[in-house]
Amino acid sequence: MALLTRITGPRDLDRLSPEQLDQLAAEIRSFLVDAVSKTGGHLGPNLGVVELTIALHRVFESPKDKILWDTGHQSYVHKLLTGRQDFSRLKMKGGLSGYPARAESEHDVIENSHASTVLGWADGLAKANEVLRRDDHVVAVIGDGALTGGMAWEALNNIAEAKDRPLVIVVNDNERSYAPTIGGLANHLATLRTTDGYERFLARTKEILDRTPVVGKPLYETLHGAKKGLKDFIAPQGMFEDLGLKYVGPIDGHDIEALESALTRAKRFGGPVIVHCLTEKGRGYQPALADEADRFHAVGKIHPDTGLPISSSGADWTGVFADEMVELGREREDIVAITAAMLQPVGLDKFAKAFPDRVYDVGIAEQHGAVSAAGLATGGLHPVFAVYATFLNRAFDQVLMDVALHKCGVTFVLDRAGITGTDGASHNGMWDMSILQVVPGLRIAAPRDADQVRAQLREAVEVDDAPTVVRYSKGAVGPAVEAVGRVGGMDVLREAGTDTPDVLLVSVGALAPMCLEIAGLLDQQGISTTVVDPRWVKPVDEAMAPLADRHRVVVTVEDNGRVGGVGCAVAQALRDAGVDVPLRDFGIPPRFLDHASRKEVLAEIGLTAPDIARQVTGLVSKLDGRYEQAEVRAARD
Ligand SMILES: Cc1ncc(C[n+]2csc(CCOP(=O)(O)OP(=O)(O)O)c2C)c(N)n1
Ligand SMILES: CC(=O)[C@@H](O)[C@H](O)COP(=O)(O)O
Numbered sequence: 001m002a003l004l005t006r007i008t009g010p011r012d013l014d015r016l017s018p019e020q021l022d023q024l025a026a027e028i029r030s031f032l033v034d035a036v037s038k039t040g041g042h043l044g045p046n047l048g049v050v051e052l053t054i055a056l057h058r059v060f061e062s063p064k065d066k067i068l069w070d071t072g073h074q075s076y077v078h079k080l081l082t083g084r085q086d087f088s089r090l091k092m093k094g095g096l097s098g099y100p101a102r103a104e105s106e107h108d109v110i111e112n113s114h115a116s117t118v119l120g121w122a123d124g125l126a127k128a129n130e131v132l133r134r135d136d137h138v139v140a141v142i143g144d145g146a147l148t149g150g151m152a153w154e155a156l157n158n159i160a161e162a163k164d165r166p167l168v169i170v171v172n173d174n175e176r177s178y179a180p181t182i183g184g185l186a187n188h189l190a191t192l193r194t195t196d197g198y199e200r201f202l203a204r205t206k207e208i209l210d211r212t213p214v215v216g217k218p219l220y221e222t223l224h225g226a227k228k229g230l231k232d233f234i235a236p237q238g239m240f241e242d243l244g245l246k247y248v249g250p251i252d253g254h255d256i257e258a259l260e261s262a263l264t265r266a267k268r269f270g271g272p273v274i275v276h277c278l279t280e281k282g283r284g285y286q287p288a289l290a291d292e293a294d295r296f297h298a299v300g301k302i303h304p305d306t307g308l309p310i311s312s313s314g315a316d317w318t319g320v321f322a323d324e325m326v327e328l329g330r331e332r333e334d335i336v337a338i339t340a341a342m343l344q345p346v347g348l349d350k351f352a353k354a355f356p357d358r359v360y361d362v363g364i365a366e367q368h369g370a371v372s373a374a375g376l377a378t379g380g381l382h383p384v385f386a387v388y389a390t391f392l393n394r395a396f397d398q399v400l401m402d403v404a405l406h407k408c409g410v411t412f413v414l415d416r417a418g419i420t421g422t423d424g425a426s427h428n429g430m431w432d433m434s435i436l437q438v439v440p441g442l443r444i445a446a447p448r449d450a451d452q453v454r455a456q457l458r459e460a461v462e463v464d465d466a467p468t469v470v471r472y473s474k475g476a477v478g479p480a481v482e483a484v485g486r487v488g489g490m491d492v493l494r495e496a497g498t499d500t501p502d503v504l505l506v507s508v509g510a511l512a513p514m515c516l517e518i519a520g521l522l523d524q525q526g527i528s529t530t531v532v533d534p535r536w537v538k539p540v541d542e543a544m545a546p547l548a549d550r551h552r553v554v555v556t557v558e559d560n561g562r563v564g565g566v567g568c569a570v571a572q573a574l575r576d577a578g579v580d581v582p583l584r585d586f587g588i589p590p591r592f593l594d595h596a597s598r599k600e601v602l603a604e605i606g607l608t609a610p611d612i613a614r615q616v617t618g619l620v621s622k623l624d625g626r627y628e629q630a631e632v633r634a635a636r637d
């Protein structure tokens with residue numbers, strides 16, 4: 001790493017020769033494979049942007065110029081070139097974030113990770129430069145996948161309008177999101193890729209003319225000067241130029257010299273310009289290139305030589321859903337599936353294999369996915385839209401106004417619900433049960449184990465006149481948690497063992513084993529506890545209020561934001577029923593949580609069995625104290 005370790009900031013790149021730049025690119029690739037194989041992370045995307053990042057940092061002057069990365073998962077090389085070379089704790093507590101992070105560096109402008117936002121940011125920053133008369137540049141790097149998001153097009157619509165407001169958009173076209181990027185836009189990029197456009201024509205002409213030096217240079221310059229007419233003559237530049245954006249490309253995204261030349265021209269242009277770069281996801285690393293599914297988009301710990309995972313975590317929630325979907329698909333021809341560019345990560349790959357005509361990849365377009373689902377349902381099908389919980393945030397209005405208002409039978413399967421941890425603040429699925437609480441008619445299932453995923457998915461797809469949601473966690477699914485009884489539609493997981501029980505513990509989803517542990521700890525303190533799993537947490541089961549009324553305290557525990565979550569809904573239901581029992585709700589506080597393992601985050605926010613047991617013990621003791629005081633008062637009076 002002779003060169004890489006000497007790069008302490010972007011300006012150190014200025015003094016490197018072309019040969020040294022190539023060597024630096026090779027060093028960075030080997031660093032990435034070595035470092036990310038130890039920690040896990042977004043290996044494929046970063047291997048693809050090594051030369052592009054070097055060229056960007058040579059042509060632009062970050063942090064004065066703002067370099068923005070859409071989604072941000074491909075910012076590792078940017079980190080390496082901006083003084084962050086300790087990757088030993090990547091995505092771990094106290095280590096580097098997996099995305100741009102303002103706390104880490106003045107070179108990181110936005111803390112993203114939800115896709116397709118960068119053009120909006122760039123638009124705003126460019127407008128600010130204009131109003132404040134700054135001559136700084138704004139450069140937005142967006143992938144072909146992120147470009148399928150509607151927000152990107154809303155921004156382009158604005159950006160194209162201001163002909164003399166400088167803004168450089170780099171389209172990092174590796175032809176893939178996780179899997180190959182789909183749709184009309186992807187097809188258009190493919191046409192641009194294969195068109196022998198102006199750039200390639202000019203490069204070839206230059207090559208030929210360089211061999212005839214006498215007439216070569218003047219002729220080349222004449223051709224270059226006549227570029228607009230020449231461009232139209234050679235090949236139509238398509239949609240981008242039709243929109244009013246200057247188009248430069250396609251550029252070989254692994255040729256630093258070509259990249260620098262294109263970026264320099266874009267920088268000088270003085271208006272909005274698109275630089276279309278062709279890159280290869282997983283570049284230089286054979287195991288990634290051989291992985292047709294996702295080119296090592298995001299890996300766990302792997303053996304660097306083979307790319308094979310170090311350990312396999314056994315059955316996970318996604319896998320249970322994946323298998324059950326195939327079963328359901330066999331049983332019911334009306335069941336169709338939707339993914340927003342994440343077929344494999346959400347577990348719809350098996351369904352797609354079995355029923356290729358019944359799965360729709362809508363691109364990174366959660367809003368459209370939800371509305372399209374409303375259309376499918378209205379057309380007589382039952383769509384299952386599988387999406388990470390955090391990404392459904394985007395489609396809230398569509399769930400409310402299109403799916404729910406129209407009473408459409410659409411099932412949303414929310415993967416990665418609850419604390420996911422290592423992907424940081426934006427990836428925790430901690431908002432879904434709060435925002436969805438307000439949607440009339442919508443029902444939410446929070447299965448506690450694999451059997452319940454299967455059972456509740458089946459119950460969900462039976463509902464054809466309202467949206468249903470099935471939400472579960474990331475990673476390994478725990479052992480089955482057997483019910484010992486049933487009250488209304490709720491499973492009783494533990495009886496208090498007395499006619500005058502102290503605590504009703506309402507356990508939500510995957511937290512069932514923890515709730516049973518809490519009950520055990522309370523038992524040791526002489527506090528008798530009923531543990532109930534409502535299964536369907538919205539609407540609150542009608543049996544909840546009478547059950548609560550038989551206890552002295554109600555405690556809810558959920559892997560979701562406390563504000564507006566299941567605890568709030570239960571409290572409201574009890575109030576509505578006139579049940580006056582103290583309630584204490586445990587959940588995720590309304591804070592953005594730094595990246596760390598799920599276990600560390602849960603410990604930090606006090607969502608652990610000992611913490612909760614301690615607090616509940618305190619609460620019960622306080623009630624006992626009050627009770628005793630009342631008795632003393634009564635005896636005295
Ligand atoms: C709103 C949203 N939906 C889904 C995702 C999950 N996701 C992360 S990266 C990615 C693919 C991005 O493709 P592209 O922009 O082409 O970048 P590449 O990885 O190919 O460099 C997806 C779907 C996300 N981050 N944000
Ligand atoms: C950038 C992004 O949004 C995804 O790639 C995310 O990192 C995936 O997370 P999982 O590892 O939980 O699938």
Ligand SMILES: [Mg+2]
Nearest residue numbers: 143144145176
């Ligand atoms: Mg891509």
